[in-house]
Amino acid sequence: MPTRDPLASLYTTAQVRAIDRAAIDRCGIPGFELMRRAADAAFACLRRRWPDARRIGVLAGSGNNGGDAFLLAELALRAGMDVDLVALTGDSSGDASRARASFVEAGGRARLAGNSVAPVGDVLVDGLFGTGLKRPLDGLAAELVGRSAGRPVLALDVPSGLDADTGTCTGACVRADATVSFVAWKRGLFTADAIDQCGARELATLDLPQAAYEGIAVDAELADACIGRALPPRRANVNKSRFGHVLALGGDHGYGGAIRLTGEAALRCGAGLVSIATRAAHVGAINAARPELMARGVDDAAALAPLLERASVLALGPGLGLGDWGRRLFDAALTSGRSVVVDADALTLLAEAPRAWSADAVLTPHPGEAARLLGSDVASVQRDRFAAVRELARRHAAVVVLKGAGSLVGAPDGRVVVCPWGNPGMASAGMGDVLTGVIAALLAQGCNAWDAARLGVALHARAGDEAAGDAPRGLVASDLFVPLRRLVNGAGA
Numbered sequence: 001m002p003t004r005d006p007l008a009s010l011y012t013t014a015q016v017r018a019i020d021r022a023a024i025d026r027c028g029i030p031g032f033e034l035m036r037r038a039a040d041a042a043f044a045c046l047r048r049r050w051p052d053a054r055r056i057g058v059l060a061g062s063g064n065n066g067g068d069a070f071l072l073a074e075l076a077l078r079a080g081m082d083v084d085l086v087a088l089t090g091d092s093s094g095d096a097s098r099a100r101a102s103f104v105e106a107g108g109r110a111r112l113a114g115n116s117v118a119p120v121g122d123v124l125v126d127g128l129f130g131t132g133l134k135r136p137l138d139g140l141a142a143e144l145v146g147r148s149a150g151r152p153v154l155a156l157d158v159p160s161g162l163d164a165d166t167g168t169c170t171g172a173c174v175r176a177d178a179t180v181s182f183v184a185w186k187r188g189l190f191t192a193d194a195i196d197q198c199g200a201r202e203l204a205t206l207d208l209p210q211a212a213y214e215g216i217a218v219d220a221e222l223a224d225a226c227i228g229r230a231l232p233p234r235r236a237n238v239n240k241s242r243f244g245h246v247l248a249l250g251g252d253h254g255y256g257g258a259i260r261l262t263g264e265a266a267l268r269c270g271a272g273l274v275s276i277a278t279r280a281a282h283v284g285a286i287n288a289a290r291p292e293l294m295a296r297g298v299d300d301a302a303a304l305a306p307l308l309e310r311a312s313v314l315a316l317g318p319g320l321g322l323g324d325w326g327r328r329l330f331d332a333a334l335t336s337g338r339s340v341v342v343d344a345d346a347l348t349l350l351a352e353a354p355r356a357w358s359a360d361a362v363l364t365p366h367p368g369e370a371a372r373l374l375g376s377d378v379a380s381v382q383r384d385r386f387a388a389v390r391e392l393a394r395r396h397a398a399v400v401v402l403k404g405a406g407s408l409v410g411a412p413d414g415r416v417v418v419c420p421w422g423n424p425g426m427a428s429a430g431m432g433d434v435l436t437g438v439i440a441a442l443l444a445q446g447c448n449a450w451d452a453a454r455l456g457v458a459l460h461a462r463a464g465d466e467a468a469g470d471a472p473r474g475l476v477a478s479d480l481f482v483p484l485r486r487l488v489n490g491a492g493a
Ligand SMILES: NC(=O)C1=CN([C@@H]2O[C@H](COP(=O)(O)OP(=O)(O)OC[C@H]3O[C@@H](n4cnc5c(N)ncnc54)[C@H](O)[C@@H]3O)[C@@H](O)[C@H]2O)[C@@H](O)CC1
Pocket: 020, 021, 031, 034, 035, 038, 061, 062, 063, 064, 065, 066, 068, 128, 129, 130, 131, 132, 133, 134, 135, 136, 137, 138, 141, 156, 157, 158, 182, 183
């Protein structure tokens, strides 16, 4: 059995609760001891991140998340800090009531949340709700979150209001600067709204023995940072035919740029040869801008057959359009038996009539395209991106990349990888076209669909981060080419 990497393993809240239970019941670590360890880890994180903080405000809910907060507040008191603790309720349940008593015994005073009460401090600690969140925040809890906004926040386990299974918040939610999560990563900390709400993420495993995790499935994994390992170093005695021939199909009138970006991305990620099948009107411009691309006009779809014959991998869809021309290319490509990355308009055509694949297939929908493929709407897809990517991969029997903040890669057997990189600068036209070329190049160099998709997504997002630096606004897709080349050669591993 492969060893579990705690830093890469993502769990549902139910799975984390099962680990908690196993730690208590099977490993004999009392729940209160776990709470102490959680508070220790969080307090150390607070000291490290805010070494000058002297006054801390603490928000404590009624459950165990509040229990963590009471014990952290006690540690802060004992360290000589001013502590302003605001409790959501007058009493606490289970281990948390013991934590509350311990705080009071140490000389702490809890103020009860009420109208206009807000915690005072250089840093706020959010211990309102963790994995026990059952519904959107409302009433006093929502008001308290609103009144606490604008100050540095350390969230305990999960920012209160965030659904740790899906990464969404449907009501008020704490916006943390840092989140220290306990026991194991909750999968929802890495996608959708979570990217904005968590801030920097830290995992504190609380020294649980390996036995606590045994028999509890991992729901998903974080993408591998070591992209360079995917492709072996190149031998010297090689030629281009060894690294595959990508054929990028698309670029109807007005969209020549899209397919050129796909083609150039494939070249920059090491494909041996890259051809482009597009409208004849685009050929001159593509040749002038990037002569290494072999652009061919295929206004007459009959001209496509020899190109398909020579290709080893297809990148289908950027700028393809939904007209007759695009449909002819789509049909010819999908009956060629070649490995294929299906993107953009080709996904819309696929939604009309799902296909069976005779070779590797990777679909790369953004949430809008995913909704079309599922016959639902964007809000439903985003409400549970894990469920959406799994359903798409199962229905289409293909590897699926659900793009957007915290991209997910799903396989038909239910595996999911989550990409923790990427930035809002990448919300700009053409970024998806580049991803399609990246994945096609990895397929062309021998990766299978799963590896090409998960490594391609990581490579693309990390290249986006490198290109954006601290200036995401104004990032353009072709800015990724230089970092892509660096990273695909193993840099930054
Ligand atoms: N016992 C354990 O195994 C450990 C638990 N830990 C902490 O315990 C947390 C989970 O504790 P709990 O299960 O007690 O859950 P929480 O403390 O997250 O919340 C529980 C309480 O909040 C109520 N509630 C949920 N949503 C609400 C809403 N929207 N509005 C108002 N009330 C709402 C629930 O009915 C329940 O009474 C973790 O997130 C973690 O912080 C840690 O101490 C580590 C170990």
